[in-house]
Amino acid sequence: MSQQARAELISAYLDDQLQGEEAERFERLLKEDESVRREVEGMRHVVSNLRHLERMAPPPTLNQHVARRIALAGEQRSLLDRIETGMAGIQTPSNNFLMFALVFTLAVIVYLFAVYLNQDSHLQVIFDAPEKGAIVEDIEGATSVLMGSRLFLRQTDGRWVEDGLTAAEVEAAQTVTADSAAGRELLEHHPDLKGLTLLGDAVFKLHGDVIELKSSLVHGPVHGGL
Amino acid sequence: MYAVTTVDPRLFSSTPDLDLVERHRYGDAEAFEEVYSRFAALVYNLCLRMSGSPEEAEDLTQEIFLRIHRNLGRFNGKSSLKTWIYRITLNYCRSKLSVKKHRYPTAPLAEETEEGGVHLTDPSRGPEERTLAQDAARHVSLALRQVKPKFREAVVLRDIEGMSYDEIADILGVRIGTVRSRIARGRDRLRIILEKTALEKTAP
Structure with missing residues (x-):
């Protein structure tokens, strides 16, 4: 018999939980085995000691502490209730308002993000493709681009030069930086250039003047069309 | 602070336990005081025997009575209030003791009780x-x-x-x-x- 099984029998015996054959078997074991008798006495001693353990009165301040905790919890609950009630007050008439506010906030976030991206795209000098412009999928590999009615040819130095311009004209081109006020004015408001995409430094003729529009910035990877 | 009712909840309760619970539900603060006075020693002693520390037993008892106060209104009378409180106490002690991987302090309880609880001495000894x-x-x-x-x-x-x-x-x-x-x-x-x-x- 395992120690655990023996302990269970002894414990049950002390609690008068053994019945029938089990009780008889244990009585026999008790008579025959001295070690079982010793264990019974040992466990009886344990039980007796436990039963005589004095009960302790809770510390006299405990009730005050409990009362304080409950009051504190009540105040917190009350505060939460007030907040919930207040929220409920807002919610009922203004559910639509909350939804609108949420959508508006999201829209603002999206707009700001778009502005940020746009700024980023300005840095890379990427604009929307012109309506009539040819779209070049792999702009980095392109050597010529049709922008509106103008054909631009890529030079070995990376500049885009309008077809038909002589080397002298290119050399004498008036330089305008894209992100300068004049550059922006050209790109944004000039009827011939409005909405056009500047991929990098571009030289073109505009009302008799040859202009080199410089991106002035590092050319990043080109993500869009012209 | 509490809801005001003109109906005495005691009219509807069938047992003393449920009577207390009903009174508590109706905001009778004395009902909880009664629960506390009936079960404080029981909860405290159980916590003391489970934790082995009077200080910890006091903390546990506070937390347990907070839970009793919060949940007393949900007591449905399927068991006795005493059994219900025993369950809350042991569940809470068990969770706390298992989280702490409770240490086995060796300081004698008799010394610890000087700061904590008070012996309910048997006057016949x-x-x-x-x-x-x-x-x-x-x-x-x-x-x-x-x-x-x-x-x-x-x-x-x-x-x-x-x-x-x-x-x-x-x-x-x-x-x-x-x-x-x-x-x-x-x-x-x-x-x-x-x-x-x-x-x-x-x-x-």
């Missing part, structure tokens, strides 16, 4: 008998702390709280056979510890 009893109690208390919590709680409910196997099974939510096994293992562990302690005391 003489001074010598009391000293012996306190000495034995100290050893048993120390040994109890070294018993696994699931065996300890079964032993505490049976031998200190004096509950029947059925009641213990109900409180712990286990079968009678499991109760019997846990009580036995707890007692056997205590027996071994106490015998070892006695041997150490008598050794030269």
Whole structure:
């Protein structure tokens, strides 16, 4: 018999939980085995000691502490209730308002993000493709681009030069930086250039003047069309 | 602060326990005070035996009464209020003790109680008998702390709280056979510890 099984029998015996054959078997074991008798006495001693353990009165301040905790919890609950009630007050008439506010906030976030991206795209000098412009999928590999009615040819130095311009004209081109006020004015408001995409430094003729529009910035990877 | 009612809730309650609960639901602060005065010693002592520390027992008791206060309105009377409170107490102690991987303190309980609880002394005992009893109690208390919590709680409910196997099974939510096994293992562990302690005391 395992120690655990023996302990269970002894414990049950002390609690008068053994019945029938089990009780008889244990009585026999008790008579025959001295070690079982010793264990019974040992466990009886344990039980007796436990039963005589004095009960302790809770510390006299405990009730005050409990009362304080409950009051504190009540105040917190009350505060939460007030907040919930207040929220409920807002919610009922203004559910639509909350939804609108949420959508508006999201829209603002999206707009700001778009502005940020746009700024980023300005840095890379990427604009929307012109309506009539040819779209070049792999702009980095392109050597010529049709922008509106103008054909631009890529030079070995990376500049885009309008077809038909002589080397002298290119050399004498008036330089305008894209992100300068004049550059922006050209790109944004000039009827011939409005909405056009500047991929990098571009030289073109505009009302008799040859202009080199410089991106002035590092050319990043080109993500869009012209 | 509390809801005002013109109907006396006691008219609807069928047992003293449910009466208290109904009064508590209706905002009668005295109802909870009554619950506290009936069960504070029970909860505190159970926490004390489970934790082995008067300070910790006090903290546990506060938390448990906070939970009792919060949930008393949900008591449905399927068990007695006492059983319900035992369950809350043991569940809370168990969760706290298992989280802490409870240490087995070795400081004697008798010394600790000077800062914590107060002995409910049996007036029929003489001074010598009391000293012996306190000495034995100290050893048993120390040994109890070294018993696994699931065996300890079964032993505490049976031998200190004096509950029947059925009641213990109900409180712990286990079968009678499991109760019997846990009580036995707890007692056997205590027996071994106490015998070892006695041997150490008598050794030269």
